[in-house]
Amino acid sequence: MTLLEVSSSQQGPMLVVRVSGELDVSTAPILQRELDRVAEQSPAAIRLDLSALRFMDSTGLQLVLSMASRAQQDGRGLELVRGTHSVQRVFQVAGLEERLTFVDPEGGDGSGA
């Protein structure tokens, strides 16, 4: 079983990348590949759904940050679906909760994660 699972789907103009499991130094390349792939499709906006993530460390943070900077360069929208407390804590600590666009998970969608 993989520690991190990533899936993508198109929802309107938004390309939703949903991650679940653990995002750390060992699994970051999986998400990185997917994000690279997604970026090639040049979607108008990307939503990174972290709500099903059990764990994220600073590697994940770095990934999100680089994704954010690329989105900014490409003029692409990026929004993050808020993760669990521990995940959000990482953003909080890094002072990024205000810097990045977070949205709440849609009703109950990620609650089962």
Add this chain to the structure above:
Amino acid sequence: MQLLGRTESSVLDQLHVAVVVTDLDGVITHWNPHAEALFGWTGREAIGRTAVDLLIPAGAETGAETIIREVIADRSWSGEYQVVRKDGRTLDVYVTDSLVTDEHGEPTAIAGFSFDITQRKRTERRLAVQYGVTQALAESKTLAEATRRILQEICTIAGWDFGAVWTYDDDRDVLACVQTWVSDPAAMRPMVEETRRLEVRPGEGLPGAVFASRAPRWSAEILADPVFARADAAGTAGLRSAAAFPIVLGTDALGVLEFFGTDLREPDRDLSRLLEAIAGQVGQFVERTEAEADVRRTEARRRAILEASLDAIVAMDEGGRITEFSRAAERTFGYSRDEAIGRELAELLIPPDLRDRHRAGLERFRTTGESTLLGRRVELTALRRDGTEFPIELALTRVDLPGPLLFKGAIRDITDRKHAEAELAQMFAEEQRARAQAEQAGRRLTFLAEAGTMLASARDFASALEALARLAVSVLADLCLIDVIDDDGEIRRMVAVHRDPAKEALTLELQTRYAPKRGAPQPAARVIETGKPEFAAEMTEEFLRATTQDEEHFRIARELGMQSYVCVPLVARDRIVGTITLVSTDPAHRFGPTDVTVADDIGRRTALALENIRLLESEQRARRRAERSAARTAVLQSVTAALSGALSSREVTRIVLEEAVGQLGADTGAVGVVRPGGQEIETTQTIGYPSDVLERHHLTPLASTYPMAQAVRSRSPVFVHSRGELLERYDEWARRARSQAFACVPITVEERAVGALFLGFAHPRTFSDEDIQLLEALGRQAGHALERTRLYEAERQARAEAERARRQLAMLSEASSVLAAGIVDFERVLSMAAELAVPFFADWCAVDILRDDGSIERMAIAHSDPAKRELGRELQRRYPADPDAPGGVARVLRTGRAELIPEITDQMLVEAAPDDEFLRKVRAIGLRSLIIVPLVARGRTLGAMSLATAESRRVYAPEDQALAEDLARRIALAMDNARLYHERSSTARTLQQTLLPPELPAIPGIELAALYRPSGEGNEIGGDFYDLFEAGDGSWGVVMGDVCGKGVDAASVTGLVRHTVRAVAMRERRPSTILATLNEALNRQSVGERFCTVCYVRVTTNGRQARLTVSSGGHPLPIVLRAGGETEAVGRPGTLLGVFPEPALTDSAVDLAPGDALVLYTDGLTEERNGHEMFGEGRLHEALASAAGLDAQGIANILVEAVHRFRPEAPRDDLAVLALRVTP
């Protein structure tokens, strides 16, 4: 068993000969339609049976089996043999057997090509009979000798068992047998005796009936023939059938030839005609021998008369009175001596009208002594006693005796002599005539004999006719014209020959200008229509006018002096094939019925000979065709075998082209194949063209007028036979073409034309049916073979593709496992990486790394051949890479982008080569295709991998680049790991020491403790760091930070952060300002996406209490541990540093009482995990609470121990903890 391919079978079926294929045991496996027609058995009946059972007459089986053995031993056999048709008829056939072999040369079958030569054999036998008979007649002196030989010849050759010659005795009006011949004397004796004994009158029995009717008679069953009289004898001898022929001369019958056989024989028309002709020849012979006998008889009679005469003697005196009268005189004149003596001679013996002349003569002698009679022998007329006058011969002499003058006359009665003389004169004339006839007959026989010999030996139609005509004008006629009906039914005057060379010009006119046309007035045209011989003993002026075409024609006929002619048809097998006209210009030589007979005979023989030559020629053609067919079949067979081994379309076209050029003797040849898309034909194979032509005609638009395009479009062959036709049919291309003739056939697969085969010839030529068939068969074979190779190539390509995909996966998985297994030795990783790609993915593979100083170092080079690898290394040593080079590895290292060069041109090599020697060596390597991929790990270009093909001639495609990049990523990761390991093991400690203060400075009244726990094996530089220093204004700066990432890169950022913070802290007091300045510095340094989190704490102390000002740039907030065990985080989260231009940073102050402590840490501590559970802030606070009362070191230890308890293994991430406590 399938011994032949479909193409071969269909080719065999198209041949114009019977084809029978058997396996090696003689069992028939193939039977074409011609075989069906020839042998009468259908393929269904024949296939499966042995050829010997089916076709070979009983008794000849051993011979047939010998032939099969010979074919197997010698590969082929040709010859004539007899076979039996289904209907029982015996056929003579000519057979070429050849051995069929499979592609390994093993015999598999025997193909026999047969055609019917029965007709030819029969004609040959007939000619042999004719020849034999003619020879016999020419060489025999007597009829007996001639007929004996003739009977023997005919019976032997025609297979009769009994033969007889009957001749007619006109005195007695009976026919008698003069000669017999028998095959078996014992069995035939009664028949011979009976025949010899018999004399028949005309009309009686078989010979009499034939003699009387002058017509031949066949009796298929003699016992049932009422005419036949010798039934008993014949029955005893076992004779069943008979045929008899009249011996005729002109219209007279001279005798009969009679033949008997022991079998039942249906009338044979041809044989009948032949024997009729022979009987006619015998008539000629009889005529000759009779004429000779006549000559001998006349001479004998004359001699008898002369010998029988006697003289009478009469004497007279001076007065004319008889004085003596001999006994012979008494007989001559009818007077007795007594009656005569004393009588005047004149009165008694001289007719009254002559007496006066006598008396006057006597008187003149008496007076003058002169006499016209005396001493001479004169013929006079005398008078007998009975008053009749008769001729006498008188010899008068004077008797010189004393006494009166006396004369004595010797008188001969020459009545008989006169009669005899008259008779003799008549007989002489008759003799002359007979002699002339004998000569004529002899000449005819000579002519027949010579013509027979000549015609029998003639092999060429035109020269045979010419020779025949020359013979005719030397023997029978002055002018000979031969006309033949050609295949179109038109009359062609083949020959016109005159005895006199001076008349040649006029004669030629008759051949060229006045050759008879159908319906023309000439006799020849008429005879061709009627088939009846014509002759004219005299060609009157009126006749000449009527039979000439115009005035000029008439003049020529007159000038030639035409007197008489014979014109007979040439009839072969009931068909009129032409005429022979003989013309005499000698008034003394006029043609009669006998000449017609002779000419007719000649006509029949000539026709037969012509027919024979025609058969021979067509047989030769058939034989050549059969042999060519066999050869062509062998060619197709060998081509099929060669093609079955051909694996590529190139090989297919080469084989087909070479075969076609060789078989047709072409000077040039080319094969074109329709390109995918179907718009153009690509010339893929050529023979004999210079390179400029090849360049010009490499691609031919399908819509063009070139022959190949024509052949492909029309799916049918194109032939041009001469230069003229070429220029007429083609424009600009034709003028440049060097060929005079060409053939171009489409290469087809199931009605599709996939290309064309072109053959050029330097000389004009025609293409036979066989040529065309061969070319078309080659075209079809090529099509099938091309289709097969195309499928084969596609399959092979698909297989190769699958194999490549499999090997790619294998290579990548091998790469991963190899690279993951031993990340120990950097150089070994690189050479393993290089080896991975060779030889499957590349002929050459090199790995270069980018040194920190910007230089490029080739770390590994791989080639499957060690010698070549050494060459590569040598080149590398002698020509180190130039990092500033505009292209190649240097550029890839600069840009970080992979490069693909599908085809390396020489120009590229020239541009890249530093000197000539390098260029020479690189050219020798023969580089073809190149991929250079950067080795990028964690965003850094570590080096580049170069993959190149040379001897494999492989050309890289974009998908190969993708694979190379995948491989490169794995290698780069492994490199990175190896490098990190390397760095860690050699420099981690040193670096760490520079990054972490060697020992913490002492702050009065404050305890300090710091712990750094690296992750894993502890030999990698972590991103965590801490620092503590005196800020200059009596305050202290405490720094805890975490640079994202690890290793040397991270370390450099760590170094930057430490130094910046220290420097800035010297002039700035507010921690948030210090961090903001640091943020600026980091952004300015453009460390990319590498950010860091830093917590800065300014510490001021009075020795008992401490005041702390805390600012966090994205770092976990420090925690205050009160002496009572309460814990709380200090400060507000701020933005991490190195990313945003304006981080949100705040300052928070907190005072520490004695015993209170502050703990700074990195996320490696809180994010440590055990399974899915994280150590977390909760556990941190709990652990800190439990540390209340402990000193700084104790607090730090408790935390680390707690983490260790939580996760006994080595930490996943490095972690740092710094604790300070106000001394209680």
